[in-house]
Amino acid sequence: MANPVLFVIAHPDLGQSRANRHFASIAKSVEGVEVLDLYKAYPDMFVDGSHERHRINDKSTLILQFPIYWYAAPGLLKEWIDRTFSYGWAYGTNGHALEGKNLMLSIATGSEERAYAKGGAHQYPLKEFLLPYRQTAHFCGMNWLDPLVYYHARASEKEELLAHGNMLKSRLNELVGTPSELETAHGA
Numbered sequence: 001m002a003n004p005v006l007f008v009i010a011h012p013d014l015g016q017s018r019a020n021r022h023f024a025s026i027a028k029s030v031e032g033v034e035v036l037d038l039y040k041a042y043p044d045m046f047v048d049g050s051h052e053r054h055r056i057n058d059k060s061t062l063i064l065q066f067p068i069y070w071y072a073a074p075g076l077l078k079e080w081i082d083r084t085f086s087y088g089w090a091y092g093t094n095g096h097a098l099e100g101k102n103l104m105l106s107i108a109t110g111s112e113e114r115a116y117a118k119g120g121a122h123q124y125p126l127k128e129f130l131l132p133y134r135q136t137a138h139f140c141g142m143n144w145l146d147p148l149v150y151y152h153a154r155a156s157e158k159e160e161l162l163a164h165g166n167m168l169k170s171r172l173n174e175l176v177g178t179p180s181e182l183e184t185a186h187g188a
Contacts, residue, residue, distance in 0.1 A: 003060040003177045005033045007106075010066040010077035012039050019108040019153040019161060023065055026165050032176035034059070038076045045076060049083035053097065056084070061102040061145075061175045064133070067153070068109040071122070071129045081136065090140045099141035102175065105133055106168060108153040 007027040011020045014037060027035045036055070038047075056062065066073040084090070089097045107126075115121040122129075126149060137144040148171060150156075150164045 003032065003175060004058055005030075005061045005063060005172060005175050006056060006059040007033050007035045007063045007065060007172075008038060008077070008080065009035065010038045010064065010074050010080070012074050012076070014039065017067065017108070017153075019150055019156075019164075020065060020067060022161055022165055023106060023108070023150075023168055026169050027063075027065070027172060030169060030172040030176065033172055038080055039074075042076060042080075045079060047076075047080050047083040049086055052080065052084040053086070053089055056101075057097065059101065061104065062142075063104045063106055063172075063175075065106040066108075068107060068111075068126075068129070085136070085140060096141065101142050102145050103133070103137040103142045104145035104171075104175075105130060105147035106150075107147055108150045110154045111151065113149075113151045 007024070009020060009024045009027075011017050014021050014024065024035055024037065027033050034055070042048075064073070064077060066077055072078070085098070086095075087093075088095050091098075107130075109116075109126070111121060113126075116124065116126040116129075118124070127147075130147060134144050136142075148164070148168055150161075152160075
């Protein structure tokens with residue numbers, strides 16, 4: 001595969017999350033996508049940064065899939081970034097391993113989109129809560145890709161979940177460089 005993707009899922013109880021579980025399942029179905037379930041891989045919360053750096057080396061894109069908890073990702077994702085994106089590898093002297101790679105977030109939130117606005121329950125647009133990830137990408141020389149956000153995850157209809165899943169699958173196929181089923185069906 002010319003453009004392999006690492007899909008990192010960070011949900012402390014994936015079995016109870018209809019949306020995140022569905023998105024992980026979709027990622028597993030796309031050739032060229034490696035799925036890393038952080039809470040399964042690191043139940044003790046100790047991330048092996050060296051192992052993760054090795055895992056990332058041949059990937060062209062990193063996708064971080066997570067639910068928004070108190071305006072941030074679950075703690076193990078932060079730990080994964082802290083242990084993996086090390087000085088001399090991701091940034092700093094000779095730290096060029098992530099340069100030119102893509103970083104994309106795929107997020108599920110229980111709130112509706114209108115809650116992330118001035119006057120809404122969360123007061124600010126969601127993109128403002130994502131600035132640390134965007135800055136991390138910039139600092140490491142990565143390309144920031146627009147996030148995929150699934151709003152109102154807990155109360156959405158099945159059709160909405162499936163439609164968002166199809167958007168994710170199309171994006172994954174685009175990133176790995178394989179034609180989507182629609183393109184294949186129409187001979188594109």
